[in-house]
Amino acid sequence: MEVRVAVDAMGGDRAPGEVIAGAREARSEDVVPVLFGPRDVIAPLAPDLEIVDAPQVVGMHEKPADAAREKRDSSLFASCRAVADGNAHVVVSAGNTGAMLAAGLVEIGRLPDVSRPAIAAPIPAMRGPSILIDAGANADARPEHLMQFAHMGTIFAEEIIGLERPNVGLLSIGEEPEKGNLLTLEAHALLEGADLRFVGNTEGRTLLEGETDVVVCDGFTGNVALKTIEGTIRSVLGALRGEIASSTRGKLGGFLIRPAARGLRARLDPETTGGGYLLGLRGLVVIAHGSSSRVAIANATRMAARGVEHGLVEHLAARLPTSRAETRAGVGSGAVGP
Amino acid sequence: MEVRVAVDAMGGDRAPGEVIAGAREARSEDVVPVLFGPRDVIAPLAPDLEIVDAPQVVGMHEKPADAAREKRDSSLFASCRAVADGNAHVVVSAGNTGAMLAAGLVEIGRLPDVSRPAIAAPIPAMRGPSILIDAGANADARPEHLMQFAHMGTIFAEEIIGLERPNVGLLSIGEEPEKGNLLTLEAHALLEGADLRFVGNTEGRTLLEGETDVVVCDGFTGNVALKTIEGTIRSVLGALRGEIASSTRGKLGGFLIRPAARGLRARLDPETTGGGYLLGLRGLVVIAHGSSSRVAIANATRMAARGVEHGLVEHLAARLPTSRAETRAGVGSGAVGP
Numbered sequence: 304m305e306v307r308v309a310v311d312a313m314g315g316d317r318a319p320g321e322v323i324a325g326a327r328e329a330r331s332e333d334v335v336p337v338l339f340g341p342r343d344v345i346a347p348l349a350p351d352l353e354i355v356d357a358p359q360v361v362g363m364h365e366k367p368a369d370a371a372r373e374k375r376d377s378s379l380f381a382s383c384r385a386v387a388d389g390n391a392h393v394v395v396s397a398g399n400t401g402a403m404l405a406a407g408l409v410e411i412g413r414l415p416d417v418s419r420p421a422i423a424a425p426i427p428a429m430r431g432p433s434i435l436i437d438a439g440a441n442a443d444a445r446p447e448h449l450m451q452f453a454h455m456g457t458i459f460a461e462e463i464i465g466l467e468r469p470n471v472g473l474l475s476i477g478e479e480p481e482k483g484n485l486l487t488l489e490a491h492a493l494l495e496g497a498d499l500r501f502v503g504n505t506e507g508r509t510l511l512e513g514e515t516d517v518v519v520c521d522g523f524t525g526n527v528a529l530k531t532i533e534g535t536i537r538s539v540l541g542a543l544r545g546e547i548a549s550s551t552r553g554k555l556g557g558f559l560i561r562p563a564a565r566g567l568r569a570r571l572d573p574e575t576t577g578g579g580y581l582l583g584l585r586g587l588v589v590i591a592h593g594s595s596s597r598v599a600i601a602n603a604t605r606m607a608a609r610g611v612e613h614g615l616v617e618h619l620a621a622r623l624p625t626s627r628a629e630t631r632a633g634v635g636s637g638a639v640g641p
Numbered sequence: 642m643e644v645r646v647a648v649d650a651m652g653g654d655r656a657p658g659e660v661i662a663g664a665r666e667a668r669s670e671d672v673v674p675v676l677f678g679p680r681d682v683i684a685p686l687a688p689d690l691e692i693v694d695a696p697q698v699v700g701m702h703e704k705p706a707d708a709a710r711e712k713r714d715s716s717l718f719a720s721c722r723a724v725a726d727g728n729a730h731v732v733v734s735a736g737n738t739g740a741m742l743a744a745g746l747v748e749i750g751r752l753p754d755v756s757r758p759a760i761a762a763p764i765p766a767m768r769g770p771s772i773l774i775d776a777g778a779n780a781d782a783r784p785e786h787l788m789q790f791a792h793m794g795t796i797f798a799e800e801i802i803g804l805e806r807p808n809v810g811l812l813s814i815g816e817e818p819e820k821g822n823l824l825t826l827e828a829h830a831l832l833e834g835a836d837l838r839f840v841g842n843t844e845g846r847t848l849l850e851g852e853t854d855v856v857v858c859d860g861f862t863g864n865v866a867l868k869t870i871e872g873t874i875r876s877v878l879g880a881l882r883g884e885i886a887s888s889t890r891g892k893l894g895g896f897l898i899r900p901a902a903r904g905l906r907a908r909l910d911p912e913t914t915g916g917g918y919l920l921g922l923r924g925l926v927v928i929a930h931g932s933s934s935r936v937a938i939a940n941a942t943r944m945a946a947r948g949v950e951h952g953l954v955e956h957l958a959a960r961l962p963t964s965r966a967e968t969r970a971g972v973g974s975g976a977v978g979p
Binding site for chain 2 (some may be wrong): 312364366435437439442443469474476479481482483484485487506507508509510511512521522523524526527528529530531532534535536537538539540541542544546547549550553554555556557558559560561562563566567572
């Protein structure tokens with residue numbers, strides 16, 4: 304199957320150069336990147352790739368509501384629209400996450416019964432990948448949203464990662480059910496009653512071990528946790544390099560462990576994952592790091608194609624419980640998080 | 642000065658054996674540990690240390706409110722009472738954090754104008770120690786609480802760490818002021834108007850770098866972030882060990898870098914820090930990890946003595962802005978967090 308991936312060529316700190324290079328790197332028999340952006344800017348850089356002209360650009364710090372009102376002809380909105388119109392199977396952007404969420408809602412729309420789309424981010428855990436959901440789409444969430452994230456994460460883990468009956472943990476501050484904040488205490492009660500393999504609270508200290516297949520939390524907590532993992536990995540490996548370089552003995556040792564360290568670093572590098580899926584829409588969206596290099600964009604593009612090949616959106620549409628069955632009154636306002 | 646440190650001998654997963662051993666290890670000319678617990682249990686293990694009989698024991702998962710009602714004769718409550726009564730200068734416990742907070746409030750009481758005591762935890766950041774506050778006392782907090790945490794953290798960083806005019810960051814999900822959840826958006830506005838060196842939002846990815854001297858957040862977010870740092874450090878160093886051990890070349894390299902790696906591991910080990918200070922009470926409380934070994938207890942005991950020597954409580958009492966001056970109506974209800 305040939306997957307057409309709409310790539311927001313103007314999204315991210317290193318756009319358009321690195322984004323275009325990454326899209327080119329991901330191109331294969333099965334993956335066809337289509338670049339969205341101002342043709343006069345992009346065409347000279349990508350004479351070999353398909354381009355759709357989208358003259359406007361959404362800034363990294365522009366307000367999502369402003370962008371939705373004034374920038375419908377931007378690369379970010381136009382690439383989402385291409386998915387809605389059937390001109391592409393999936394979209395990849397390293398641009399403004401809030402604007403991307405708004406574009407997804409406005410151009411693609413939510414699946415029936417989904418109240419809040421959420422970002423499912425793979426964590427490079429030691430025992431194999433875990434899923435953290437929500438990794439940043441909803442800075443404020445209600446308990447029933449967390450339950451829906453749990454369902455979406457479970458379907459994701461089964462269909463994309465291939466786990467059988469993945470377990471679900473609620474990210475909190477103690478393993479006992481009575482530990483947590485108001486949000487997690489209420490979500491814990493809901494999750495216990497849901498048709499999920501819920502194993503209770505899980506803690507930050509085991510996130511990178513991968514004890515839990517699907518880790519559920521609000522987007523604020525998830526984003527803090529994910530960035531803390533990334534920053535800590537970088538700081539620890541950097542500090543180790545520094546310590547090693549401070550003695551001759553260490554330098555020789557460092558030379559000898561280089562292959563081993565390189566393998567680990569590559570596995571833990573956020574660029575290797577490439578990004579997270581925005582789940583809950585009628586089409587598929589992959590959100591890459593704002594700082595993405597060509598390597599990250601290439602991996603995010605491949606990840607996007609994989610999601611299409613596995614029919615991720617179709618599985619979510621078919622398998623998500625309806626709001627009537629599981630969630631409570633008051634769900635479905637569909638307000639966009641910041 | 643001789644500092645009398647009340648040690649809750651029954652607090653923590655490895656009590657009383659490791660706790661007593663740690664207290665003994667910390668004993669010096671200036672540090673006098675006083676053990677609290679059932680005399681018949683403790684005396685055989687500590688014939689060489691001062692003991693105050695406290696027959697009850699608070700379980701690690703006991704509800705704080707229940708403990709406050711029924712366990713006033715526990716090691717946990719009695720050791721706090723000793724501080725209030727002047728029989729000890731400071732208390733150390735690796736026990737139930739919620740019960741410890743309750744005991745602090747009930748037995749020692751809050752400083753005037755403090756609405757919520759908070760845990761200030763040192764982070765072993767690369768550029769020298771940072772302070773994370775609140776690391777877990779208040780799972781739910783209001784914006785004005787975060788501002789008070791910022792003041793307490795600043796005074797801590799100046800008086801204990803010796804930083805001059807430390808900078809304060811708000812832990813959030815993007816550096817721009819408009820990124821965050823409802824709590825941080827409102828807290829950001831308050832912090833901007835406060836007499837603090839507020840540098841705006843800070844992110845999880847730089848926590849271990851130490852760009853920010855005082856990192857402010859609610860206790861849920863702080864606890865998740867702190868445990869995520871600890872778990873990630875352990876996972877990364879463990880994975881590196883595994884990679885190195887998988888080849889002969891790696892094993893030789895691993896042998897050569899051992900001294901360098903050992904230094905780094907010791908610096909990053911939570912046991913080296915020992916614990917966090919519970920700030921905002923009329924007396925000083927140090928809360929150690931539940932899993933503390935004798936090394937951690939010894940370090941927490943020394944940390945407790947250091948806080949007394951530096952007059953931490955006196956500095957907080959003298960320097961914290963009054964609620965009238967800086968906080969808004971509605972503060973001061975003093976409800977205990979979960």
